Amino acid sequence: MATKTQSPRDAQLQPVPSAEDEAGQAYFDKIIAEDSRIEPADWMPAGYRKTLTRQISQHAHSEIIGMQPEANFITRAPSLKRKAILMAKVQDEAGHGLYLYSAAETLGTPRDELFDQLLSGKAKYSSIFNYPALTWADMGAIGWLVDGAAIVNQVPLCRASYGPYGRAMVRVCKEESFHQRQGFEILLELASGTPAQKQMAQDAVNRFYAPALMMFGPNDDESPNSQQSMRWNIKRFSNDELRQRFVGMIQEQVRVLGLTLPDDEIRFNEETGKWEYGELDWNEFYEVLKGRGPCNAQRMERRREAHENGAWVREAAAAYAAKKAQKAQVA
């Protein structure tokens, strides 16, 4: 039987069981049972480390790729106030990427390596960003629906068992709620504007509604990894629980906007106490995930281009820092 070649990092992630591991596992189990926090220096199972590294870095990559559809409108924002708000928002996303890469680094994988995983296509980012931002109203729909879905997903993560992740999420969520409000405000302004503006707003909501719902991931029976994440207190609610909570939330808010959601099957089921909605096109979800969305290639190309064009700058900064350090040593 052919054995899979292990990278040095994979090897690190497969600790040889020892007495220390047994004590570590016992401590880890106790912390999880108490719903308390695991910190970077604590012993943790290899699977826990791997799952978290994957989840946190995917989240970081999503922030970074997610800058693109909005950055696309910075130079065209139709008022100076909106331009300022949008710039601040996209800049926040770079900041979120930074906290999250830092949180992931505490698990032992450096940022450069995580970047390489993104650029090589090994690591994923949220599929929502593979849809194009076509009109100014998309800035509203992205803020309201995409950031709105992100908040519903992320608020429970503030209590994630891994300390650095949970703490990063507290700050991320505060800023996300601001982002969602600005998206809602853009749509509100458009919906009460000229007929062309209102139409632009409705069109944006129509296009982003289903992709936003799919941000919660596949239905629960299609999501095998969720159970383990819930046992580890990383994930607190299932994909479907979060999704139906989000549908209820936006169903209320869309009325204030004077717009509609493109699904006439949305209703509150009194018996189950849950929101119900029309079946989503999961085929499309998997197609986009496999790289066949409208913008997958474009997003990756832009990221790769920025990374490659910046290589000489990073090399210069490193060379300068090394010279400084050498001078300091001599002195």
Add this chain to the structure above:
Amino acid sequence: MSGESATRITPGNALRPEDVAERVAGGVQVGEDVGEYALRLGDDALILAQRLGWWISRAPELEEDVALGNIALDLLGHARSFLTYAGSAWGKTEDDLAYWRGESEFRSCFLVEQPNGDFGKTIARQLVFSIFQHELYSRLVDSADETIAAISAKALKEVDYHRDHAIQWTIRLGDGTEESKRRIQAGLESVWPYVAELFQDDELIERLGGVAAHPSEMRAPFDALMAQVLDEAGLELPDVQPAMTGGRGGKHSEHLGYILAEMQVIAREHPGATW
């Protein structure tokens, strides 16, 4: 150069664009000369913000996405304040001025209109402009016009950080690798023809007296600091002739038309709309 964050200005001390708008709404109105001067200040900041905004999501490091974004955002804030104030001369808002003027009505200098180029050129442009703007605002905090003085006081704290950022990067690139040294030097050569325009006096400046700062008086301190930075970075002062320019009189580089086409397109598709 303070290490204070440019985004942490105490609310009580900061004059925001909204505060300027409130003053204007309360009846503060400027004469056309002061309006014209405020347009120059606002347009330089606006066009440079527009240029720098392009970098967000394209910078060499995430930290630079944040830093260049921050600088662009600060400049946009200055632009909004100055344009709001300038607009009071003609009953126009910041958006009327930003989105509905044509090229020849802009008063920006050639330097800020120059393309971003690579990171080296952007930093070279930042170095020149932030040293100039620092000298400018340091003088305008004592302007005889109270609003210009107040906007400049807030802006100066931010430009102090922009200048520091540009100086640090110039030194790092100059003293980094051969490649980075070549690129930052090329960036400096490329923007240098547009330095002289920043320091030209004209009749408007003379008429404004204590309201404006004399550009020609800022050249010596600009040269002194520039020489010091280039020396530390191991770079050469460019030996390049100044270009014929005319931004203050509405004669621009070819670049401005494209900048405005992009900036104004959505607003102009929807005349009379609010956002």
